[in-house]
Amino acid sequence: MHPDPTTLKASSVIAIEAGNLTKIYRDGIRAVNDVSFSVKQGEIFGLLGPNGAGKTTTMKMIVTLAKATSGTLNVFGINVFKSPETVREMLGYVPQSISVDTDLTAYENLLIFAKLSYVDKKERNERIKNALEYMDLTGRANDLVKRYSGGMMRRLEIAQALVNLPKILLLDEPSIGLDPSSKKQVWKRIKQLNQDFGITILITTHDMGEADELCDRIAIMSEGKIAILGSPTDLKKDVGGDIVTVNFVSSCPTISFPKEIGKIIHNNEKSIQILTTNGEEAIPLIADFFRSHEIRVESISINKANLDDVFMKYAKRRLEDGLYKDIRKTRRDFVRYSR
């Protein structure tokens, strides 16, 4: 599903480099606490974390909208604190909350923004046209933005961040408030931007599906610190793997299960749970195994490890809302077993 970041995106140029970055707000809140990470050119890097983790603050420091209390921050080797304007010239920024001017038309929003970004006059109209087309807004370009739906505004935001063809696109929760189909559309665009134009993308989100879908690497933040950083695949491995549950027609005799396929973490008379690194690949092996032992299998189900588990493990959040509770519980047991 994912291109391997090491083969496709082999760039060794560092786009964003943060070293011991700290932001203490005036009231003493350590929003970002001694954070170091680097984003490679051409990758999609995700900042994940619960509300208040410091994602937006980190992004704002990069866009020079918030001043870091201490630490270092470079964008393509340029010191963000020393040359804020040069750095902003390389960035496109979509803030967390809507920030297009609703009293102007979409075209005007893009025009003003292009001018303020010093887009060459000769290229300006072409760029605006392309950005509108890219985000499917051409038909409504001359409508006042206040007559737009939330999703359209969101798309306009992204269009706006595109007119200056940034080297780095910073998206703060880009799919917030979008319906599932618009969300998919925006994801597609983001991926295209990354692939077609090689734009480096830094994205923040709470949506693990989104992170899994888009990001080459993610950092999970919690209380101002990066709890863990890695590719989605690695992080998922970290919380275990996929659980394959096999239900038997009649009670199963005690058997020894080959380690290469997986590890049994739970079993009772009529079912067995196996921890595997890749559930899909393990299923046929498991089926063959039981067939060869003449044990009749009624059903096989798979519970894939996902980023929610990673998130829950590292975000230090005891969410009691129960949405993923069951899965999590199994997973936690599972992790405990597999240690």
Place this chain on the structure above:
Amino acid sequence: MNFLRFIMSSITVAEMEARKIRHDSTELWTRIIQPALWLLVFGETFNTIRAMPSGSFSYIQFITPGILAQSVLFISIFYGITVVWEKDVGIITKLLSTPSPRSSIVLGKSLAASLRGVFQAIVIFALSLLIGVKIRLDPFDIVGVFAVVILFAMCFSSLSMLLASYMKTRDRMMGIGQALTMPLFFASNAIYPISVMPTWLKYISIANPLSYVVDAIRSMLLVGTYKNLPIDILALTVSTTLFLVLASRTIKKLLE
């Protein structure tokens, strides 16, 4: 910082305002009601009862520059509210995330305020001509009046932005604006000559920038002698520059 880029960005920010006004100019017109009432009701009434010693000019002549200055003052001192509102809806965030220098954003916003000021001036000119106020229609003077209006609006709108960087909410800005405008207005030579004031008020009115603006406009529109004009304009230019520089430095605090 590239000077040409700086100017271009400022003009773009003002253009943004102009485009908004083009889409919806309601506010512009409602802003006219107050000065129009001052001129038509207050001015006309006091003109007939001749209660004010307005020198060699009729009272309505005397008051016209005052009303003009006052209406520009109102617009520019409350301009910070607009900027706070724009911060609340994310527009300032967007502007400050562009490569344009922050000082150009502030300068652009103050130009936007003067755009509104110029509109007021035009309407007040038209009104006073309509009701037959005798003003000097020397083109040179008219240009001078507009220049003063522009400077004045820039001066107080940048002061307003400077205050907004610290006040951060619309309510507080509303309070500050009200606390400032009325004293500035009544402790000035806008609607009565300094000579009729009690001594203590005279001192205040000498320190009041509005007095200098009214004086400058009056000298061009009525008197035709420019004795005080250089000082008036110098004082205005210095304070405008000061406020612009300060506001450029503080504007990012608005986001904190």
